[in-house]
Amino acid sequence: MLLRISALLLLLLYQNTSAQDNVSALTLPDTLKQNANAVIRLEEKTITISSKKSMNIKTKRIVTVLNEYGMRYINAAELFSKSTRIKSMQALIYDAFGKEIKKIKKKDFRERSISEGSIITSNRLLYLDYTPIKYPFTVVYTSETETSNTAFIPSWSPLDGYYASTEKATMSITSDPDLGFKYKAYNFDEGVLQTNQADNTLTLTAENLTAYRYEDYAPSSHKIFPSVLFGLQTFNLEGVEGDATTWESFGTWMYNNLLTGTDELPEETVTKIQKLTSVTDDPMEKAKMVYKYMQNKTRYISIQLGIGGWKPMLAEDVDRLGYGDCKALTNYTRALLNAAGVEAYYAVIYGDRSSRDIKEDFVSMQGNHVILAIPDNEELVWLECTSQQLPFGFQGDFTDDRMALLVKPEKSCVVRTHVYNAKNNVQFSKGQYSIAEDGAITGHIKIVSEGLQYDDKYAYETTSPSDMERIYKNRFDNINDIKLKETSIKNDTDAKKIVEDITIEANGYGNKTGNRIIFAVNAFNQTSSVPQRYRTRKTPLEIPTGFYDEDEITIQLPEGFTVEAKPNDVTITNKFGEYKATYILTNPTTMVYKRSIIINSGLYDSTEYNNYRLFREKIARNDNAKAVLVKN
Structure with missing residues (x-):
């Protein structure tokens, strides 16, 4: 009992010493820790624009880092240049109980140029370089900068990104009324954004924003995360006045x-x-x-x-x-x-x-x-x-x-800019393959791609043979131990088409059991990926790019075998697109497989995600549909 009381007193002591900044990880509510690698306890930014050539920014940021993946959310860094100077910077590090364990002054921050590779810039970066002893820990970061550029007032997003929650975020901007200050809020749910405007000062506050986990087919973060843009009607950019x-x-x-x-x-x-x-x-x-x-x-x-x-x-x-x-x-x-x-x-x-x-x-x-x-x-x-x-x-x-x-x-x-519809982004495939009596496959396919499917492949023309071999083996990963006998790539820049000619062979494509051979009819363009299942989907469903594939493959069956079973023709149609597959026996040893798939781009409510997942699941199942051959 005495040990429990002592531990409680110790906890209270740590909480009292850091109560002003609320830096103890033990006080975090479970709702903010859910799906979070870090919690922004406080993001407080105060901006004063006294003229079109003077902007002062004060920042206080308190971040509790829960694990190694949360390190990216510390954001204790500032850019500086001839027009922007850093007046002050400091970081305090606290352990899980809220006890201060390190103080880092401006002179101890690391400095580097942000020029890298083909990027040349005069800007430099002063940043915190801290290696934690253990998790969780909390960083209290404060800074003050001053710049003559008022063209770029920092935008405000109370959520930093996926897997980070926010306890409280505030943005306060005071501006000379003659400059025409303005702002616009995006993606806030009703009641989340608190606004106060008085005496040329705008204050925005948001509290208790829970973390988003990344979900398949979620819209990009700037389409769903809350944010506010700020601007001036008259501003200064490196000495040039703007409107x-x-x-x-x-x-x-x-x-x-x-x-x-x-x-x-x-x-x-x-x-x-x-x-x-x-x-x-x-x-x-x-x-x-x-x-x-x-x-x-x-x-x-x-x-x-x-x-x-x-x-x-x-x-x-x-x-x-x-x-x-x-x-x-x-x-x-x-x-x-x-x-x-x-x-x-x-x-x-x-x-x-x-x-x-x-x-x-x-x-x-x-x-x-x-x-x-x-x-x-x-x-x-x-x-x-x-x-x-x-x-x-x-x-x-x-x-x-x-x-x-x-x-x-x-x-x-x-x-x-230019908008592609699904049938602009096309891939036409025509080819043939033969199944041998031992299940080996040999075949050739010609693939013509246009639109954004051309965009995916136009660089193939200058890609090394070894890299192309890796790319093709990944594309045809449903054919084990595939050997690329011959490949040819022609980039028709006038027609904006890329043409691939590929000849392959592989042993054991067909699974031979006794006097039967079982093989997946769709050898060259299988769709195997199915969107992840979510018990509760939070984000909307976005299919950013539609596309259309059309395949026609002639399959030569081994002599002395007949088709015992083949997949049924199928057509699946809904709001997300259409899938068709047909299997035609033109003679006892020749099958013609035709397949087409169209996926429509679009933005849908989160409740539609499961329907889309089921649609893709049906496509994957049919793409792997098998035929059975039996020896006469």
């Missing part, structure tokens, strides 16, 4: 201040481009020639020096050096096209495999990538200028189907 009242005025500001004067080319290059494109009057044919010229001449390297994070380097410098970042290469291509008499627009976008939109309803500095748009009658032809391989006018899933800002001298606007 973000409307997208039109913002685009005009970008054009006049970030693009004007950057597109001049050496006269020799102008003459070369004009001569190159003089063979045609068709603007699109001229543009194709220019794009190929740019791809052959340049390479990508990211440069983010000062305002260079948004202002492209001079086109004449790209022409001389042969490299640039997305802004520089896009602007250089725009300049080359202008020399050829072809109009083109610089376009700001979010480049990401998970589609992300420029928020059309909130005018501000957004985006992380730049591409080029060429008007073609009522359409826009989009060019990715950082790739030396992509065909002219092809958009992959890094930039397709999302809102982008077209930057023009006037009438700038936000538009959607």
